[in-house]
């Protein structure tokens with residue numbers, strides 16, 4: 001009797017989404033080939049930086065808030081796979097200059113509505129907890145114990161390495177045209193690759209690669225985002241090393257910043273919550289301009305005690321792909337082609353979870369529509385989509 005044939009999959013993109021899809025598909029029995037224009041970890045990819053945050057505070061976005069428990073369970077499987085947990089728990093402090101309305105108030109209501117423990121912080125408690133910050137004028141604050149830092153660059157490197165040892169093939173090539181109906185792709189050198197299944201996880205390059213009608217319908221736009229790494233003065237270093245991640249909303253609608261504390265030798269990092277919705281991930285320089293650096297520092301300066309004593313270590317521009325309402329696009333374009341796109345500034349934490357779910361839907365076409373709605377944050381997962389996580393303790 002001939003041996004049963006092994007289904008094959010091509011994955012475009014070796015960021016966290018492509019690697020996670022490759023991992024899910026390899027676990028499901030596919031022979032997987034990953035194509036990327038760079039070696040992983042690609043320093044120009046949206047996934048590659050010292051860190052990415054995982055937290056439940058999600059404003060009124062109940063779908064994504066509820067996905068975080070399953071995301072943690074999927075990360076537990078990744079830690080087993082790569083042999084070490086690359087996550088540092090820090091907890092979360094969320095703060096706002098206005099009380100009673102906006103993202104912080106919505107997050108608190110949503111978290112409490114789901115029975116999660118949220119500790120409100122009085123101005124005195126906040127000042128004690130964060131002595132390196134000027135907390136005057138913060139009108140609302142809470143602490144959430146779960147949440148932490150995912151060591152992103154190390155995760156991408158370890159996952160790519162582990163997949164190679166599992167037999168996944170990596171090729172450094174540039175894809176120029178997709179053939180979703182036949183799970184095929186044309187490459188820059190004129191050759192092509194075909195498989196039983198194609199997954200397109202091209203990050204901020206997706207709008208350039210996807211068929212135009214698909215890109216327009218998904219509404220995904222690349223967005224240049226600047227992050228600034230700082231060295232705090234020696235007197236504040238111990239406080240920063242013990243700090244939670246900080247999410248601060250300023251009074252002006254939509255303005256705010258996040259701070260990633262220095263963990264495991266990584267720098268203190270500041271980022272802007274707003275999207276630029278501009279720029280070209282391929283053509284534009286990645287050095288941040290002095291004006292871009294100043295725009296980030298201007299957000300945070302008034303909140304840092306001894307701000308003049310902080311030193312800028314590095315500032316760089318990253319790109320991510322933003323879809324309307326920051327919803328994820330994880331959809332079957334055809335029965336043989338899935339697209340993973342629109343992960344904006346909040347996708348990394350969900351990478352392994354989405355990779356496992358996509359692999360399930362690839363094996364059972366009836367799950368594909370439910371996958372898309374769930375990944376868009378609009379609906380609970382259909383039965384069977386998260387079967388890989390059954391028995392994992394972290395799933396609520």
Ligand SMILES: Cc1cc2nc3c(=O)[nH]c(=O)nc-3n(C[C@H](O)[C@H](O)[C@H](O)COP(=O)(O)OP(=O)(O)OC[C@H]3O[C@@H](n4cnc5c(N)ncnc54)[C@H](O)[C@@H]3O)c2cc1C
Pocket residue numbers: 012013014015016017018035036037038042044045046047048051052053054173174175176201202203204205206209225226227271318319320321340341343344345346347348349350
């Ligand atoms: C500054 C910043 C802060 C963020 N903070 C957080 C956070 O705190 N928490 C969180 O959960 N998420 C966060 N995110 C979001 C998250 O990191 C991204 O959404 C996620 O990493 C996207 O992964 P990806 O695999 O889709 O894209 P990428 O990592 O960009 O991977 C896409 C890959 O596809 C390859 N590729 C593209 N086109 C082609 C082609 N034609 N041929 C061959 N290869 C191709 C690229 O080379 C690239 O390696 C942040 C993102 C940024 C930029």
